[in-house]
Amino acid sequence: MRPARALIDLDALRHNYRLARELSGARALAVVKADAYGHGALPCAQALADEADGFAVACIEEALELRAAGIRAPILLLEGFFEAAELALIVEHELWCVVHSLWQLEAIERSAVARPLTVWLKLDSGMHRVGLHPEDYRAAHQRLLASGKVAKIVLMSHFARADEPDCPRTAEQLAVFQAARGELVAETSLCNSPALLGWPQAWPAQPGDWVRPGIMLYGATPFEQPQARAARLEPVMTLESRIIAVRELPAGEPVGYGARFVSARPTRVGVVAMGYADGYPRHAPSGTPVAVEGQRTGLIGRVSMDMLTVDLTDLPQAGLGSRVELWGRQVPASEVAAAAESIPYQLFCNLKRAPRHYSGVA
Template identity: 45%
Template sequence: MSRPIVATLDLGAMRNNLQVVRQAAPHSRVWSVVKANAYGHGLDRVWSTLSTTDGFALLNLEEAILLRERGWKGPILMLEGFFHTDELPLFDKYRLTTSLHSNWQVKALANARLNAPLDVYLKMNSGMNRLGFTADRVHSIWRQLRAIANVGQLTLMAHFADAEQPGGIVEPLARIEQAAEGLDCMRSLSNSAATMWHPEAHYDWVRPGIILYGASPSGQWRDIANSGLKPVMSLRSEIIGIQNLKAGDTVGYGSRYRATGEQRIGIVAGGYADGYPRHAPDGTPVHVDGVLTRTVGTVSMDMLTVDLTPCPHAGIGSPVELWGNEVKIDDVASASGTVGYELMCALAPRVPVVLQA
């Protein structure tokens, strides 16, 4: 690799994070959510690190098949179910648990020719208003599914929109309880935030996602700083150029940043084509040569610029951490008006990835 930017995945941190989940929800089984190519980490790279999980949850049929071909024999939950009826033979072949959230899916499953019943997660809309049956339909759909020969084990599933808030699950959980009254059913309700902060919603299966990768479901690192969770992905590069500015000199496209006096800046090999957010403002945290400093100027496709005032000894080849252990991905995301999820998922294919055991 000639260009110095590289992403490092700390697999030990990932194993640790799964253990943190187990400790947070000791009486529940765990669906490790690996959608979006394991949140940008690379499903094929990391799934075996999570192989002590109870099951994997994802969206794409291709990724589910990959897990089976790599040797995973445990449960796989398709979070949005099948998108077309002609996928059902593959759900049957690879023994996938399907979510059902629409009438057409119920009908398609009832009419399918399968070798054996499929386990089903009945998706309830608890107020988020994305996918799922409304609360008043849960009982009737449940009875309908119980009468379908192609339905195996049946679980009630829902999602929380505001689980990062202290009282964020009160209303939706009450709605779920009312809808499920009288049903003898397993439940899977808890996303990362509910797994960490709402034990009353753990039930039979929790579905952690972002916390497995060491970032906060609230988007604020301070909320998980004492949790034991560790960042998995680090994005690092080097200084490849130095500029000495005088008062009035500008930096980057649009001349957004203007020096107020003499200032030394470093040019880093890393830009938005690598997955760093183009909209990161001046002052976004970055770690250079062992010192915390800040970005200046507009992020370019292949480069970004940093203030070397706090690190006068930095020069060509000095190490830079864009996010990782020293600069939390949540802090970069927060400064840029987004969330750590997006930055992880945006890691570009051109960035080399190194695995650290």
């Protein structure tokens, strides 16, 4: 069997969820959209089922997959509904939905829902992606209550630059949110992972409020620089494979497509069963860190579809069959992402073909 695989540590996932609860003192929706950022939505939701306050997904298809597997906790649709016909399914499966546009509000007003909805009313506080305009926010809240179709409203927004600790934009967005809500008394939800880890002033003041940990659940930092709270996270995914061939090259020899690497000294090359078809970033340059049998070294040459090459020159104990960690506890995904000019979110979400193996299953 091809040795490439992704090891998913569900005990680490639970640790990271508990850290989100500890840091915030609030309830936490575990964000498992995009197949739990490539970690497997069903196993991750099942691992958290006994302690998560709820889950968040992007769309109703993802929510229905969880419900079909027996997940009964609240599930929030972060993008709300895409057409009014989904409201019947939202009611049937007891889902919560974000309302971020006036057309969604109007669809709820026109609907004949069998039971009142739980709505998370989203404000555009400055990210300018989705969300109601601040001038429309309190009126929208009032219209939802007056419709008789809504049982509960949570006030929410989303920060655009909370992963930049010195950027004033998060404080500005927080001020816009506070001004837009005015005297509205309701549960709130502002903090995603970077806000929860890096902006204590944005944490909810009331235990009944909500945070929305995403990337931190999976043990990756959203910050480019070291950050004290993020250092407490435990990596959930270890992407690994093995050396399947070894080459001894003299100085001056090219390696891989395009001859992007030419040996400057006699070089021992290890060929690893891992490539961009598995989700490893094709543009990762020579020097991108890997660990071979627990010792760090780097990529050499261009990543190809099914294989990549690593430098074994200074690792005489490594050879055919040696274990290679592409990212995990020894090689943080954030380091690989930085080298490839990407982000951990994308590395995880791009994972494919390499089978997932789970530990820490309850």
